[in-house]
Amino acid sequence: MPRPPAMPPRDLPPGVTSALAGLDLPACATCGACAGDCPITGLEGLELDIREVLRLLATGQLDPVAESRFPWICTGCGRCSVNCPADIDIVSIMDALKARRPRDKVPGTLHKGTIATLETGNCLAIPLDDYLQTLADMGAELAGEECPGFYVPVDKPQADILFFPNSKEIFGDFDDLKWWWKIFYAARESWTVPAQNWEAVDWGLFAGNRAASLEFARRKIEICRKLEAKTMIMPDGGGASYGCRLGLKACAADDPAAGIDCVYLYTYLVNLIQSGRLTLDKSRNAGKTFTWHDSCKHGRELERHFGYGYYDEPRWILSQCVDDLVELKPTRGHNYCCGAGGGNWPLPFEAESAWHGRFKVEQIRNSGADVVVVGCSTCHDQIMKRLPKFYKGECSYQVKFLWEVVAESLVLTPWTGAEIARGQAEAAAQWERYGIEPDSF
Numbered sequence: 001m002p003r004p005p006a007m008p009p010r011d012l013p014p015g016v017t018s019a020l021a022g023l024d025l026p027a028c029a030t031c032g033a034c035a036g037d038c039p040i041t042g043l044e045g046l047e048l049d050i051r052e053v054l055r056l057l058a059t060g061q062l063d064p065v066a067e068s069r070f071p072w073i074c075t076g077c078g079r080c081s082v083n084c085p086a087d088i089d090i091v092s093i094m095d096a097l098k099a100r101r102p103r104d105k106v107p108g109t110l111h112k113g114t115i116a117t118l119e120t121g122n123c124l125a126i127p128l129d130d131y132l133q134t135l136a137d138m139g140a141e142l143a144g145e146e147c148p149g150f151y152v153p154v155d156k157p158q159a160d161i162l163f164f165p166n167s168k169e170i171f172g173d174f175d176d177l178k179w180w181w182k183i184f185y186a187a188r189e190s191w192t193v194p195a196q197n198w199e200a201v202d203w204g205l206f207a208g209n210r211a212a213s214l215e216f217a218r219r220k221i222e223i224c225r226k227l228e229a230k231t232m233i234m235p236d237g238g239g240a241s242y243g244c245r246l247g248l249k250a251c252a253a254d255d256p257a258a259g260i261d262c263v264y265l266y267t268y269l270v271n272l273i274q275s276g277r278l279t280l281d282k283s284r285n286a287g288k289t290f291t292w293h294d295s296c297k298h299g300r301e302l303e304r305h306f307g308y309g310y311y312d313e314p315r316w317i318l319s320q321c322v323d324d325l326v327e328l329k330p331t332r333g334h335n336y337c338c339g340a341g342g343g344n345w346p347l348p349f350e351a352e353s354a355w356h357g358r359f360k361v362e363q364i365r366n367s368g369a370d371v372v373v374v375g376c377s378t379c380h381d382q383i384m385k386r387l388p389k390f391y392k393g394e395c396s397y398q399v400k401f402l403w404e405v406v407a408e409s410l411v412l413t414p415w416t417g418a419e420i421a422r423g424q425a426e427a428a429a430q431w432e433r434y435g436i437e438p439d440s441f
């Protein structure tokens with residue numbers, strides 16, 4: 001006969017459960033496993049740990065937690081929930097707390113970025129002409145370098161792939177635009193990007209603005225339908241791949257007819273390689289040791305919310321590009337967050353985020369890797385820029401995107417004269433239609 005619990009769970013005050021994403025906090029056994037696994041436990045000046053946060057919430061004290069820094073410094077990494085005996089979805093609770101913050105009190109630029117995306121279609125409010133000019137110029141540069149006939153198709157109807165750019169790359173990280181483009185070129189892909197509402201990243205997810213997230217997903221569905229694209233790819237990690245998937249799932253739940261095909265970026269790359277559309281040369285990466293960093297939102301959190309985490313696919317893709325691949329420890333669902341998840345890259349909690357990332361520095365150093373490969377632009381910036389700034393002399397590694405390693409390993413089969421001529425003619429017609437003159441290279 002099962003033993004009764006020592007202290008029967010009490011009912012929460014009215015409204016509290018619904019305010020916390022419907023989660024049953026009295027199920028918490030107060031064991032502290034969550035706080036033990038949370039990298040921000042013990043952060044100097046942080047008055048609470050996650051177990052204490054949950055105790056406050058379980059007694060109905062929402063506002064002291066919602067008004068604290070905790071939900072924002074929390075990166076939503078989900079490590080706390082992995083060993084929770086009550087299987088409490090702590091990240092969803094943090095999201096619900098972020099949503100309680102009055103919008104003018106959301107820290108940093110998260111609310112501003114959300115509003116900019118709602119009003120202009122991208123979080124940096126980049127005007128249409130600048131966006132198009134960047135696509136035209138960088139496309140022409142790639143065509144001149146090694147991909148004759150290449151251009152970036154904009155709003156091309158009936159493409160197989162609808163691809164959403166990341167505003168950071170359009171704004172300034174120009175070279176990072178080219179990795180995916182080179183892959184599309186090598187695979188002779190039928191693809192396009194949208195002219196409007198092109199931001200890949202769901203800033204609503206970071207800001208705790210669910211209505212905005214839904215609107216971003218709804219717009220993506222609308223573009224996909226209007227252009228009659230076969231499927232969409234969200235590049236990148238938390239805000240893009242994960243946030244968009246959450247939004248699409250919610251849209252489909254509200255309206256089953258809204259369901260739209262969205263291929264996961266890793267599945268897409270695996271398919272391209274396995275079907276022989278890409279040829280890769282491992283010798284380009286000889287002499288270096290590589291490691292893979294599992295982003296929380298590609299693995300652990302995706303597994304929790306969608307039933308499947310992408311652990312094997314990126315490792316397989318990397319194994320097609322490099323010979324020397326080592327694991328970080330712990331790995332896969334137990335991997336440490338880099339410290340910038342949950343919108344922490346632009347938040348004004350830089351030291352806190354770097355402190356969170358101290359385990360990442362240690363993991364990389366212990367692995368002996370020369371190159372850390374990532375699938376998320378926030379992980380990329382955090383591991384490449386912020387961690388070396390705070391851990392001087394301890395970060396002697398390079399950081400590359402997975403699609404960068406693939407692009408650098410590509411053996412391009414030259415386009416025929418007819419293919420090049422067709423690409424050049426399509427580019428000329430498109431840019432004339434938009435009134436854009438690409439730079440010549």
Ligand code: SF4
Pocket residue numbers: 027028029030031032033034035051054080083084085086087088
């Ligand atoms: S691990 Fe789960 S059960 Fe234990 S204190 Fe944390 S939330 Fe409660």
Ligand code: SF4
Pocket residue numbers: 037038039040050073074075076077078079080081090091
């Ligand atoms: S999601 Fe990560 S940072 Fe947030 S409480 Fe859990 S372990 Fe800590």
